[in-house]
Amino acid sequence: MTSTPLPPIMFEPLVRTALLEDLGRAGDLTTNAIVPVDASATMMLAARQAGVVAGLDIAALAFRIIDPATVITVARPDGSGVSPGEIIATVRGPARALLTAERTALNFLCHLSGIATTTAQVVEAIHGHKARIVCTRKTTPGLRALEKYAVRAGGGGNHRFGLDDAVLIKDNHIAIAGDIRTAIERARDSVGHMVRIEVEVDTLDQLDIALAAGVDAVLLDNMSLDQLAQAVAMVGGRAMTEASGRVTPETAPAIASTGVDLISIGWLTHSAPILDIGLDCA
Template identity: 75%
Template sequence: MNLSPLPTIMLEPLVRAALLEDLGRAGDLTTDAIVPKDHRATTLLVARQAGVVAGLDLAILAFRLVDQDLAIAVGRVDGSHVAPGDIIASVTGPTRAMLTAERTALNFLCHLSGIATATTSIVNAIGGHEAKVVCTRKTTPGLRALEKYAVRAGGGSNHRFGLDDAILIKDNHIAVAGGIRSAIERARNSVGHLVKIEVEVDTLAQLEEALALAPDAVLLDNMSLDELRRAIAMVAGRGITEASGRITAATAPAIAATGVDLISVGWLTHSAPILDIGLDYRSS
């Protein structure tokens, strides 16, 4: 997998804010009271369950922002599959610093690894089909770039990042515009030639109306398998087809088999369970 890391300049403000939220007004009272200032140790980031790693750079950054003297040795990079007991990384240095950074590091690492793991479950489920798994804008406020990165780490692809990089005409836009034709025409007259236009349709009749105006993509929302097959035949390669609507690893294979190009899954970023990862004390 050719997974490009996110630039540190994007990550540092998020990690710094998370650490400051945790440290509050007086710092780590528990660790400072119990652990001698000069104590040093080695701890291990260990997978408690099988999954896919994502967010290790954020975890490393959390440790190093607390203390630059912490040394981190990476055992599994982002995008790696891990089994229970696998060591993702080791952290060596001042014990106070690693314990203070522990929760922030794990919050990022567990959350993003959970998204990557969930994405992989659907990617694997549709293996053998041409469809790609994509995420949506249903992301945690402030963490969109991270969560979309985690989808890529899990083998998925990204839909638009925000309201400003593509036009997606949905049901409310159509209602306000007075119909699909008016909505697409207004959109096309308002943006430059590099901005793609996608329109959401719920029925084959809406799809037929949309296709007459040649959008770049059509979002086939909550259609049955039979409707999806008929919709793909109607599009006949004239645009990108995307299926959406409460899709899971169990339902995705049949949807992919219809020939749809994209399968969008909102819960990957808004509801994926974490991957259980712990920080284990190894030695002084």
């Protein structure tokens, strides 16, 4: 699966900050002491386990910031599946630059590829159902755009990016507003006509109230499979249905079989293990 690249302006500040964090006040003491300033090298980015690649442009930028003479030749672009030992990209250039940027590049690449890999596993688990796997706002502070990009590279979709692009009325909003209808009406009177309104419900009675008040989507939180199936029937296409809570690759197929439109999973971004990728001399 191919993935539309992120504009560099969205990640360059993050890469520069990460490099500065690593270089500190004196630079790469080890590399500068051992490697001649005019030495060049060719290294291979290779997968050490099966997975899906994401973050190559970000890793490449880390090398190029240290030395623009670095050249990266991509063999398996973002969104590609890789097998253990498979070459993802070749990195050529000044040896000092390659060694200095190595850890920063791999930190981004392994983390984002891990998210893409985990997403792809859940997407594959529900293959054949109409439901789509989406992530949430449970992201690493500062890395949201990158982590949500990695979810897309793995074949998933994105829920709202922040508090400012959609209304999601949750239990605490309802508690403070007094009831579901009041919360929905206040939201509708406040936001622009292009903004969608979603409300979280825990019971079918709450769902009935939300539907009567008129919403664009309903988040069916921690419902049983029977409740989810009943909820989908009650909605009858009047709103988008989203299941959330206790979703795993093992439980996802049964959840998808209830007919929900979306399955949202927070751990795709906050708990996905890295994909082990190495950088070694050719």
